Structures are given as structure tokens and as C-alpha cells.
Amino acid sequence: MVAVGSKCRVCREPAIIDLPRHNANFCGEHLLQLCRRQVEKAIADHDMLAPGDRVLVAVSGGKDSLAVWDMLTELGYQADGVYLGLGIGDYSDESAVYAREYAEQRGLRLRTIDLRDEYGYDIPTAADATRRVPCSACGLSKRHLFDAAARDGGYDVVVTGHNLDDEAAVLFGNTLRWDVEYLGRQLPVLPARDGFPKKAKPLMRLTERETAAWCIVRGIDYQVEECPMAAGNKHLAYKAALNAIERDSPGAKAAFYLNFVERMAPLLAAGTQAAAGALHSCDRCGAPTTGEVCAFCALRDSVAGRPFVSVDVVLGRTRRRHGHRRGDAA
Amino acid sequence: MVAVGSKCRVCREPAIIDLPRHNANFCGEHLLQLCRRQVEKAIADHDMLAPGDRVLVAVSGGKDSLAVWDMLTELGYQADGVYLGLGIGDYSDESAVYAREYAEQRGLRLRTIDLRDEYGYDIPTAADATRRVPCSACGLSKRHLFDAAARDGGYDVVVTGHNLDDEAAVLFGNTLRWDVEYLGRQLPVLPARDGFPKKAKPLMRLTERETAAWCIVRGIDYQVEECPMAAGNKHLAYKAALNAIERDSPGAKAAFYLNFVERMAPLLAAGTQAAAGALHSCDRCGAPTTGEVCAFCALRDSVAGRPFVSVDVVLGRTRRRHGHRRGDAA
Numbered sequence: 131m132v133a134v135g136s137k138c139r140v141c142r143e144p145a146i147i148d149l150p151r152h153n154a155n156f157c158g159e160h161l162l163q164l165c166r167r168q169v170e171k172a173i174a175d176h177d178m179l180a181p182g183d184r185v186l187v188a189v190s191g192g193k194d195s196l197a198v199w200d201m202l203t204e205l206g207y208q209a210d211g212v213y214l215g216l217g218i219g220d221y222s223d224e225s226a227v228y229a230r231e232y233a234e235q236r237g238l239r240l241r242t243i244d245l246r247d248e249y250g251y252d253i254p255t256a257a258d259a260t261r262r263v264p265c266s267a268c269g270l271s272k273r274h275l276f277d278a279a280a281r282d283g284g285y286d287v288v289v290t291g292h293n294l295d296d297e298a299a300v301l302f303g304n305t306l307r308w309d310v311e312y313l314g315r316q317l318p319v320l321p322a323r324d325g326f327p328k329k330a331k332p333l334m335r336l337t338e339r340e341t342a343a344w345c346i347v348r349g350i351d352y353q354v355e356e357c358p359m360a361a362g363n364k365h366l367a368y369k370a371a372l373n374a375i376e377r378d379s380p381g382a383k384a385a386f387y388l389n390f391v392e393r394m395a396p397l398l399a400a401g402t403q404a405a406a407g408a409l410h411s412c413d414r415c416g417a418p419t420t421g422e423v424c425a426f427c428a429l430r431d432s433v434a435g436r437p438f439v440s441v442d443v444v445l446g447r448t449r450r451r452h453g454h455r456r457g458d459a460a
Numbered sequence: 461m462v463a464v465g466s467k468c469r470v471c472r473e474p475a476i477i478d479l480p481r482h483n484a485n486f487c488g489e490h491l492l493q494l495c496r497r498q499v500e501k502a503i504a505d506h507d508m509l510a511p512g513d514r515v516l517v518a519v520s521g522g523k524d525s526l527a528v529w530d531m532l533t534e535l536g537y538q539a540d541g542v543y544l545g546l547g548i549g550d551y552s553d554e555s556a557v558y559a560r561e562y563a564e565q566r567g568l569r570l571r572t573i574d575l576r577d578e579y580g581y582d583i584p585t586a587a588d589a590t591r592r593v594p595c596s597a598c599g600l601s602k603r604h605l606f607d608a609a610a611r612d613g614g615y616d617v618v619v620t621g622h623n624l625d626d627e628a629a630v631l632f633g634n635t636l637r638w639d640v641e642y643l644g645r646q647l648p649v650l651p652a653r654d655g656f657p658k659k660a661k662p663l664m665r666l667t668e669r670e671t672a673a674w675c676i677v678r679g680i681d682y683q684v685e686e687c688p689m690a691a692g693n694k695h696l697a698y699k700a701a702l703n704a705i706e707r708d709s710p711g712a713k714a715a716f717y718l719n720f721v722e723r724m725a726p727l728l729a730a731g732t733q734a735a736a737g738a739l740h741s742c743d744r745c746g747a748p749t750t751g752e753v754c755a756f757c758a759l760r761d762s763v764a765g766r767p768f769v770s771v772d773v774v775l776g777r778t779r780r781r782h783g784h785r786r787g788d789a790a
Contacts, residue, residue: 305635305716306705306712306715306716307715307716307719308715308716308719308720308722308723308724310723310724310727364708364709367704367705367708368705370704371701371704371705374697374700374701374704375636375697375698375701378694378697379694382636385636385637385638386635386636386637386638389637389638390638392638393638393640394638394640397640397727397728398727
């Protein structure tokens with residue numbers, strides 16, 4: 131992680147991490163300081179949070195969501211967590227333990243929602259029923275249930291642990307297609323509107339290597355495994371492409387995302403606001419939607435009554451489909 | 461290049477090339493047809509050329525510029541060539557032979573300009589004098605001298621051989637930095653304005669693999685080597701990143717560039733036109749410029765009187781500089 135004998139840029143004590151984009155090494159204490167400052171800057175630059183806000187952190191048990199919960203608590207925000215049980219085999223079982231233990235050890239409030247117990251499905255089953263990539267049903271379920279949890283609990287803002295690598299990879303995907311509408315919505319903060327709570331991404335300026343280092347220095351145990359259902363998805367391919375660019379030009383990834391937010395997003399925002407359709411309440415659950423029934427209720431309809439499918443079954447099917455498609459194209 | 465026994469999508473004769481983004485194989489004849497149609501579509505979609513236009517093709521001796529010259533001539537355009545001797549060692553000497561032989565064999569007019577003979581410098585010497593990447597002085601020299609050749613010869617439009625891979629890589633670089641002004645100018649055709657001739661890129665829809673195949677099928681000998689001075693430049697790194705994406709998702713590269721042209725460029729064009737500064741004539745050479753002296757004359761000033769430097773000297777220096785920079789960041 132860092133060359134033997136390297137010194138912290140700030141205090142000249144032995145360094146624990148090198149950060150090529152800052153062209154410097156840092157000890158544990160000053161790595162935390164750097165992370166804290168980047169998060170404070172993100173919050174201030176984008177009006178993410180106000181001092182008295184009631185904050186709901188979407189917690190997965192991974193490094194990013196636990197790090198952002200930790201940082202916000204340390205910065206004095208009143209932040210509760212919400213964990214969503216996705217039913218992705220051992221991965222979900224273990225992730226729940228990390229989230230719960232973190233909250234218990236620090237006396238923080240964590241609400242747990244379980245897709246199987248409360249909604250009768252899980253992500254592998256939804257992926258199987260919809261025949262789309264698992265990340266699609268997963269993202270939809272999370273957005274809907276975190277929004278609902280914020281409304282029910284009277285929270286001012288939903289915070290997610292999306293880091294710079296995540297945001298840059300999503301931006302890369304949207305840019306590869308020049309999906310102007312998605313691009314216009316990819317902002318580090320979305321104000322509350324029409325029944326949707328405010329959403330903020332305070333880790334927008336930190337890489338996943340930095341949030342992992344935060345957890346290690348702070349003694350936070352987290353789920354180290356990647357979600358098994360994400361294997362081979364395009365998001366990971368986009369991360370790999372950007373990492374190759376970053377190795378050649380340290381700082382290129384941060385410039386890509388942060389310059390977009392600064393220079394391009396304002397140009398696109400006007401068009402996107404005009405394109406936002408009129409919203410009303412879902413006939414079924416009351417959530418804001420442009421259709422009669424919201425996408426979450428439509429997903430529930432498509433999986434209703436199906437027996438649970440295991441992770442391995444879905445992964446095997448995805449692999450066969452990929453192999454087939456690649457074979458065709460070769 | 462193509463699996464044994466593959467058949468042409470059009471005529472079912474043995475195929476010579478597979479094109480994953482078209483999910484098909486093609487024989488020589490129908491590969492030419494595909495290329496021709498893509499070029500005709502580019503010309504029509506973007507009003508690149510009118511039937512009676514006098515066209516000046518910027519010819520490097522490589523596959524792209526010879527292919528576009530060949531296609532335009534075949535389509536009935538009156539197209540002359542202009543070759544610029546860059547003084548990049550054997551690479552330039554050989555490139556000149558390919559350009560000259562192509563023109564002679566087909567009875568086409570090729571004007572040759574030599575940087576050393578006519579302007580007293582070459583690209584290695586300019587790179588050495590300016591201490592910038594060689595591609596910088598090279599691009600500047602080409603733009604200036606091709607524009608001037610078009611004005612002097614009374615041509616309606618300058619055509620260059622930029623292909624889809626080139627354009628996608630440049631777009632990728634500009635996008636990584638969100639250089640909004642450059643993005644707004646990256647168009648497949650630029651109308652004449654203020655003394656600059658019209659410029660067009662008819663190969664915008666063809667990959668470099670397709671233009672190479674055009675040359676092979678048509679029996680055109682071309683310079684196969686990459687320019688030695690381009691080794692390690694970012695353009696090649698961007699091409700590699702896009703090629704990795706393309707391998708996973710055939711068609712992604714074309715979508716990236718063509719969707720930009722269709723969806724994004726119009727949004728940016730307004731802002732860029734407003735930003736274009738007032739132009740007047742260069743005090744020295746009369747070319748349109750925003751300054752008192754144009755960038756080409758400024759370059760000539762900085763290299764004036766210097767002895768010619770060899771390619772190897774500049775490359776050795778670049779390599780040492782790169783090695784040093786990477787060592788710092790590690």
C-alpha cells in the first residue's frame with residue numbers, strides 16, 4: 131500500500147497509505163483528517179446537510195456506508211441507519227451482522243427492513259422473474275424503500291455511501307451512451323421534491339481506497355466481499371477502465387467526476403427539470419410516480435407468489451447467457 | 461480476422477472480415493459497399509460536400525487518408541491531395557513514398573509541402589524547442605498549413621481521414637476533463653468562417669479496422685507503422701480504454717461518438733459560438749487569429765535557427781521524463 135520508510139506529508143511520522151492523486155503519503159491520523167475535510171467540503175459546496183437535520187443513512191454493511199455514517203456522527207449530525215435485507219445468500223447474512231454490530235457498539239439506531247419477510251421476495255428471485263440484471267431490481271428496491279423509510283420516520287435527508295469511484299463509473303456509463311436525461315440527474319445532492327426526500331452523497335470526493343482506509347484506521351469491521359450478483363456487470367467494467375486511466379494519470383478520475391459536477395451538470399440541469407413529468411401518488415402504495423402504479427409495486431406484482439430462487443441459480447443463468455452472446459459476436 | 465467457413469451476410473460467399481458491432485461477416489465486395497454507404501451517410505447527414513466542390517484531402521500516407529481520398533474519388537468528387545513532410549525520420553520518408561505512389565498510379569494531383577525545406581524546422585526539433593509533446597506542434601503545423609493550402613488553391617473544403625476510433629478517443633479525452641469548449645467544437649464538419657476553410661471528416665462512421673480493410677481489398681499500399689513520436693501519448697491510452705469497453709459491448713464505441721454528435725453537440729454548440737473571440741489577420745502571415753501573431757508563426761519563432769534534432773533524441777528525453785514522473789507518484 132505504501133513504500134517502506136515513507137513519511138506522512140503533514141507530520142513526517144511513518145505513513146500508512148500513499149495517495150498518488152495527492153502525490154503524497156499519509157499517517158492514519160492525517161488520512162482521517164483528509165477524509166473529514168473532503169466530506170466537509172462536499173457538504174458545504176452542495177448544501178447537503180444543515181446542522182439540525184435528521185439524517186437517515188442507507189447502510190449496506192460495506193466500507194462506504196459505514197464510513198459515511200461514522201463521519202457524520204463524528205461531525206455531530208444526528209444520523210440513524212437503515213439496513214435492507216436483500217436475501218443474497220451468505221453475502222446478505224454477513225452484511226447484516228456488520229451493520230448491526232457497528233450500530234450496537236456505538237449505540238446508534240439502525241432500522242432493519244427485510245425484503246423476504248416484509249415484501250415476499252428477494253433480489254435473486256426478482257432478477258429471475260424480471261430476467262434483467264440483478265442490480266436493476268436491487269437499485270429499484272433500495273430507492274423505493276429508503277425513500278419510504280425517510281418519509282415514515284420524518285427524516286430531512288437520505289445519505290448514501292456512493293464514493294468517487296461509484297459516481298465516476300456511473301457517469302462513465304451514462305457518458306458512453308450520452309444519456310442526456312440521466313446525465314442531468316447525476317448530481318451529488320437532489321433536493322426534496324413532490325414527495326421524494328432530499329438525497330445526498332457526502333463521499334463524492336473520496337475514493338473507495340480512502341473510505342476503506344478510514345474504516346481500517348477507525349477499527350470498523352465491514353463486509354469486504356463484493357456482492358456476488360454484481361460479478362461481470364458493466365459498472366465493474368467501467369471502474370476497471372477508469373482505474374487504467376487513473377494509473378497513467380493520477381487525478382484523472384477525480385477530474386472526470388468533479389469537473390462534470392462543476393461545468394457540465396449546470397448546463398444539463400435546465401433541460402432535465404423541464405423534462406420531469408407530472409407526479410401523483412401510486413394507486414397501490416401512495417409513493418410518487420409518473421404512472422398509475424409505481425415501479426416498485428410493479429416489481430412486486432411480477433415476483434408475487436414465486437418460490438425463492440438461490441443466488442447460484444441466477445448466476446449460472448447469467449453466465450450462460452453472457453457466454454452465448456459473446457460467442458455470437460466473436 | 462474471421463472464423464474459417466464464415467460467410468458474407470449479404471451474398472453468402474466466403475467472408476474476409478468479421479465486424480462484431482454489425483454482428484456479421486462480409487466478403488471484400490460487400491465490405492466496400494458497407495464502407496461506401498457509411499461515408500455517403502456521413503456526407504449527407506452533415507452536409508459535408510456538395511457535388512461540384514473542389515476538395516483538398518490531407519494525406520499522410522496512412523490507411524485512413526488514402527482510403528478517404530480513394531472513396532471520394534470513386535464517388536465522383538474532384539479531390540486533390542496535400543502531403544506535409546514532417547521530418548520524422550524514416551517514418552516520414554516512407555509515408556511520403558506511399559502518398560506519392562498512390563497519387564501517381566491513379567493520376568491524382570498531390571501537392572507536397574516540406575516543413576524543413578519551406579519553414580526551416582521539423583517536428584522533432586519543434587518538440588525539443590517547445591518542450592511539449594510532439595503531437596502538439598504537429599497538429600498545429602498541419603492545421604495551419606492545410607488551411608493555407610486550401611485558401612491558396614481555392615478549395616471549398618479540407619477533408620481529413622479522422623476515423624471513428626480517432627474521434628471517439630479525442631472525445632474521450634475531452635470528456636475526461638469535461639473541457640466544454642473543446643467538446644462544443646468537436647464536430648464532424650466545421651463550416652467555413654472568418655478565413656478558415658470548411659473542414660469535414662467523412663470517415664467519422666468507420667473504424668480503423670474498416671479503413672484498413674478498405675485499403676487491403678482495394679490494393680492500396682499504405683504506411684502501416686504508427687508514428688514513432690506518438691508512442692505513449694494519451695490518445696493511444698484512450699483508444700485502448702475504449703477498445704476494452706468495445707470488446708465487452710460491441711457497438712459501444714460507435715454509440716459513444718455518434719450519440720455525442722446527435723444529442724450532446726447541439727446542446728453545446730450555442731455556448732461555443734458565443735465564446736468564439738473576434739478574429740483578425742496575423743501580423744506575420746495573414747492567417748486568421750485571435751492574437752497579434754498566429755500560433756504557427758509563434759511556433760516558427762521558437763524553433764528559428766535551431767539545428768535539426770533527431771527523433772531518437774526527443775524520444776529518449778520523453779521516456780526519461782515519463783519514467784521520472786511515474787516514479788514520483790508511486
